[in-house]
Amino acid sequence: MACATVTATFALSASKPSPHVPSARPSSLPCERTPSHKVKIKRNLLLSIRSQITTEAPVAVEKVPKKNEEGVITNKFKPKTPYIGRCLLNTKITGDDAPGETWHMVFSTEGELPYREGQSVGVIADGVDQNGKPHKLRLYSIASSAIGDFGDSKTVSLCVKRLVYTNDQGEIVKGVCSNYLCDLKPGNEVKLTGPVGKEMLMPVDPNATVIMLATGTGIAPFRGFLWKMFFEKHEDYKFNGLAWLFLGVPTSSSLLYKEEFEKMKEKAPNNFRLDFAVSREQTNKKGEKMYIQTRMAEYAEELWELLKKDNTFVYMCGLKGMEQGIDEIMGTLAAKEGIEWTEYKRQLKRQEQWNVEVY
């Protein structure tokens, strides 16, 4: 039986958080490490050779997991029979002058909705749509580690941006589910489905280099990763690799979980790197807007070298637009070495080293 304890205190920024101090509790987080065999082909392009089949009959090729997929649960709760959780805490974590509001919320699960870092849950907002039918579920990345913010494996946390926009008719429209969630009060019930998703599961290797690229609420899965890496003690997992987080937000008042990340950096200065891109306040030397890919460009060579290692894993989460910007940077770097980025990325994806969940 694996065992985990949490050593962090809740440190949500910008507005006043509720003073919850997680306690040390057990959890069950199985962790299987399976080596894979590698050969180098064409200029550092690494391929996993999973098996050599010489018999005539087709033989099932065993998939060697690089991500922690062992025992991952999906779709335990479906829309017709959702889990009914309860809101325990809901805090605005962006400053009052930030463009838009983002909230951190914790729901009770009583251990009935087990999930892994990097998975998502569905939420069904109360009420009905224009056709009088129950609202369709919306997906939200889980923002807590598997044992949850209180360390007892009985909660799940989300990081939600309140969607408000002006439509073509000049009317202000509020997004159904994000506003429902941001308005929840402690004690309110909430319908949850899932958990879902395997794309964003953490690497098995505790010595891996994990590069995390987030815009806005895309930070959610990485908060889960980083709590497990730096705030928790697990019998079967002690992170001793390099975690490098790039977070892009519009203003410094919209920097999410900044205090938590700074605390991690204090605790593990050799294992954690933290870079912010504050798009509406910072520029690069050419005066260009500081997007996440602009910040990454400052470390281009270093990132490219890391990417050549077979235990480097890149994760990207947030706005769809970020993917193209990051591809452009990588494409330039790859081209310098005569490598075609699209093909290289395909190989990385096949090896579960390039993981994307953008919306």
Ligand SMILES: Cc1cc2nc3c(=O)[nH]c(=O)nc-3n(C[C@H](O)[C@H](O)[C@H](O)COP(=O)(O)OP(=O)(O)OC[C@H]3O[C@@H](n4cnc5c(N)ncnc54)[C@H](O)[C@@H]3O)c2cc1C
């Ligand atoms: C895997 C996954 C994980 C996600 N994780 C998160 C998360 O962690 N946090 C988070 O906040 N969100 C997350 N999302 C997004 C989330 O699912 C919802 O889409 C989001 O909260 C909006 O839902 P809503 O019900 O509030 O808006 P809806 O009522 O569904 O309205 C959204 C619709 O409004 C329209 N619209 C939106 N903006 C504009 C605009 N500027 N102009 C005109 N029309 C517009 C579009 O048609 C859009 O489809 C995730 C999505 C996916 C797929």
Ligand SMILES: NC(=O)c1ccc[n+]([C@@H]2O[C@H](COP(=O)([O-])OP(=O)(O)OC[C@H]3O[C@@H](n4cnc5c(N)ncnc54)[C@H](OP(=O)(O)O)[C@@H]3O)[C@@H](O)[C@H]2O)c1
């Ligand atoms: N798994 C998922 O799919 C998932 C998980 C979580 C969230 N999401 C979604 O991700 C989005 C995050 O939005 P948010 O409102 O939370 O973020 P936000 O606070 O508005 O921050 C987004 C940041 O990204 C910048 N940006 C805009 N276009 C970009 C581009 N092409 N390349 C790089 N950076 C860019 C923005 O800059 P400017 O505004 O200054 O241009 C801003 O600095 C939401 O749509 C959310 O629903 C998806």
